[in-house]
Amino acid sequence: MFKYQNIEFDYLNHDCFKIKFGDKIIYTDPFEIGGGEKADYITVSHEHFDHLSLNDIKKVSKPETTIVASKNCETKIKNLIVRETRFLRPGETVDYGSVKFTATPAYNINKFRAPGQPFHPKQYEGVGYIIEIGNVRIYHAGDTDNIPEIASYTPIDVALLPVSGTYVMTADEAVEMVKILRPKVAIPMHYGSIVGSTSDAKRFKDKASGYTEVVILK
Secondary structure, rough: EEEEEEEEEEEEOOOOOEEEEEEEEEEOOOOOOOOOOOOOOOEEEOOOOOOOOOHHHHOOOOOOOEEEEEEEHHHHHHOOOOOOEEOOOOOOOOEEOOOOOEEEEEEOOEEEEEEOOOOOOOOHHOOEEEEOOEEEEEEOOOOOOOHHHHHHHHOOOOOEEEEEOOOOOEHHHHHHHHHHHHOEOOOOOOEEEEEEOOHHHHHHHHHHHOEEOOOOOO
């Protein structure tokens, strides 16, 4: 667990963090998790199986849970029994008072399934999120490369960044994003499940530590 001001971060798997502030809990992209405390909010970055897992969402949701998801998740999520489900396109914001979510673009510029066919095209409208809790700004990047839009996201306090390569940024590319974002803390994600390993997280830490505090969560 890592604590930034009064906000606790636990890394559970892949792109899934449990973020706790006061009596509220957020889960990001629950995937292959064992369950745990029930969520007040769940964010989903896009509808790929390792980010939108209905089985895992059900483990941590309750009737009072609010889900914030990308628009491309609508067909799969719409029948869940929760308080509210909001589907956002890049650039859209939803404000719940104690927490605000802004969907950011998340797409590939140099990761291809076939020539000219990115794994996550821009028009697919997958997202990351800027999560604002009080005066703290958290950036959960989703599945993305180091795209031009990130220069407009500053200031960021805590950046949760993919580092595995293949479908997302490599560790070295994530370092380049850190140089632009200049977060106060960076935490690597998207490794150890599906693709990538702890060596990617360590490479990221070794190279990014000259620009920010890097925390690897087990």
